[in-house]
Amino acid sequence: MSTPKRVAVIGVGTMGSQTMWRLAARGAEVIGYDRYAPGHDRGAAGGETRIFRAAHLGEPGYIPLLRLADRLWDRLQRETGCPLRRRSGCLVMGEATAPSMRLLLSSSATHRLDHEVLDREDLARRYPQHRLPEGHTAVLDRMGAIIRPEASIQAAAGRAEQLGARLHRYTTVRDVAPAAGGGVDIVTDHGTDHVDAAVVTVGPWINTLLPDLPRTVDVRRLISSWHIPTRHDWFAGGAPAFVRSTPHDCYGLPSPDGISVKLGLSLARYLPVPDPERLDRTVRPEELDLFRELIAELMPDLNPDPIRLSVYMEGYTENGNPLVGHLPGEDDIVVMAGFSGSGFKLSPAMGEIAADFALDGVTEHPVDFLAPAAVGAV
Ligand SMILES: Cc1cc2nc3c(=O)[nH]c(=O)nc-3n(C[C@H](O)[C@H](O)[C@H](O)COP(=O)(O)OP(=O)(O)OC[C@H]3O[C@@H](n4cnc5c(N)ncnc54)[C@H](O)[C@@H]3O)c2cc1C
The missing domain is CATH 3.50.50.60 (FAD/NAD(P)-binding domain)
Structure with a gap:
């Protein structure tokens, strides 16, 4: 041997x-x-x-890697007996004519990803916690999940x-x-x-x-902000994770404890981190303005005052x-x-x-x- x-x-x-x-x-x-x-x-x-989702960045090269990851997530869960993922689904919302939404739809169809297209009326009926502006569409990625x-x-x-x-x-x-x-x-x-x-x-x-x-790997500072819903049925309908591109580039996840919804913004809003050992973990009030705006416009049933704020880092390539x-x-x-x-x-x-x-x-x-x-x- x-x-x-x-x-x-x-x-x-x-x-x-x-x-x-x-x-x-x-x-x-x-x-x-x-x-x-x-x-x-x-x-x-x-x-x-x-968030786990089957259609990733609209780049088809990731699909076989996501399928492999999907199998291995199940295996890790089986081998350890720990609940690591909940199949919540993931709602992707954006302008129907935006290139990213078109790519998402075409790659979901080509690769036979389990998905469903929802118009404004469908979304209002099934997921009233989200508002969809005129001309926008939603895709429910049924392989979507929330990982711990x-x-x-x-x-x-x-x-x-x-x-x-x-x-x-x-x-x-x-x-x-x-x-x-x-x-x-x-x-x-x-x-x-x-x-x-x-x-x-x-x-x-x-x-x-x-x-x-x-x-180059550009290291950035990301803020997560947790908000309590003001309507009792916010978590109804399976409470999928969600990603939005317009009018605000953001994402969100219902917390596993069913108490709050975590929100995050897109890369363009993240400040550089010159030294990862000296990350600035203080969130200034003005950094919350965008969270307030997107809540008012897209999810008015969330309380805009966060119950928790945390700061993390991530490396971005060009x-x-x-x-x-x-x-x-x-x-x-x-x-x-x-x-x-x-x-x-x-x-x-x-x-x-x-x-x-x-x-x-x-x-x-x-x-x-x-x-x-x-x-x-x-
Ligand atoms: C706020 C936020 C939200 C995100 N949301 C999603 C999402 O919804 N879905 C998704 O798929 N991805 C998401 N991501 C991205 C994902 O979390 C990251 O891509 C992933 O965690 C990167 O993993 P990593 O192993 O590179 O880094 P890390 O998980 O940070 O691991 C690096 C490790 O290296 C250790 N280390 C560093 N230097 C040394 C050293 N010199 N010696 C020994 N140990 C060292 C650190 O202590 C750390 O444990 C998100 C990221 C952030 C920050």
């Missing part, structure tokens, strides 16, 4: 916890490192809920540990360097570990650990596609970064793909379009 490959996973958040699970399930000797502990809320995860981020990260990391992985909590990795005789050296304040391969999944800290990435694959020129270092506000749903698929790259050097899954090499480079 050959010796199992020794693989380090640096950053055990969204992508790292799933990578540890998939590597451990395939018999690798896995060592995880996190500057905090799985399930914390200081990076890109946290805030109780994330903290529970998912803890479930995946915990399952990996059950399968034999080791996890160094509160251990910051200072350097990841190719070793002279092959493999990779992982440097922490406690010393240097030598491994056969490393997967770097440090999320918003990517520019601190790997400052010379071939593509074209919205993450970096997934080997670092150019480094056969033993895999990177996954820059998920641009929509990576959570994909995370188990990303874990499986990272395990392929780390153990076999290649993957059969169609991720060439996410290769870390600079766009346009050969």
Whole structure:
């Protein structure tokens, strides 16, 4: 029997916890490192809920990855017995003639995604908590679901540990360097570990650990705002998650406790984060103006005064596609970064793909379009 490959996973958040699970399930000797502990809320995860939807960014390249993720979400749930996703459906609303809505409709039809188109009257009858302006349409993505981020990260990391992985909590990795005789050296304040391969999944800290990435990852500050409904039946009709493009680019999720609705805004509203260790977690009153506007216009049955506000970080790339694959020129270092506000749903698929790259050097899954090499480079 050959010796199992020794693989380090640096950053055990969204992508790292799933990578540890998939590597451990395939018999690798896995060592995880996190500057905090799985399930914390200081990076890109946290805030109780994330949207899963089958049609992602309107980009058909994601559909096979979403199907893989869908299967693996079910598997993680089965293996751990933890309720990680609720099939709530996801309502996508926007101008009927907008290119993004047309693309969503055509790719949903072409790929036979389970969906339903609702006009203003349908929406008013079935989901009266939402207002649809004239000329707008709604698509109900029936594969849509609400994922619990903290529970998912803890479930995946915990399952990996059950399968034999080791996890160094509160251990910051200072350097990841190719070793002279092959493999990779992982440097922490406690010393240097030598491994056969490393997967770097440090999320918003990517520019601190790997400052010379071939593509820019712009780290931004995101606000989540929780609001109590003023009508008793707000959660009726299965309470789907929702995404809107116009007149306000925003999204929302009913909270799992049935008390409030979490709202978030689009990228254009997020401030840059120069240093992820010094994230400004204070929300100023003027930062709430847009939330008030969109509530007044689109969801007047929510109380505009938030009951809770939280601040997170996420890395954005120029074209919205993450970096997934080997670092150019480094056969033993895999990177996954820059998920641009929509990576959570994909995370188990990303874990499986990272395990392929780390153990076999290649993957059969169609991720060439996410290769870390600079766009346009050969
Ligand atoms: C407010 C908000 C809402 C979102 N909504 C959705 C949604 O509805 N649907 C969806 O699919 N996606 C959504 N996303 C995007 C999704 O959450 C992210 O794409 C995903 O969490 C990114 O995961 P990550 O592993 O890259 O980062 P993280 O989950 O932040 O993990 C990075 C980990 O690395 C650790 N780390 C960092 N540096 C080091 C180091 N040097 N040594 C050791 N450990 C280190 C950190 O402690 C952290 O645990 C949202 C993001 C935000 C912020």
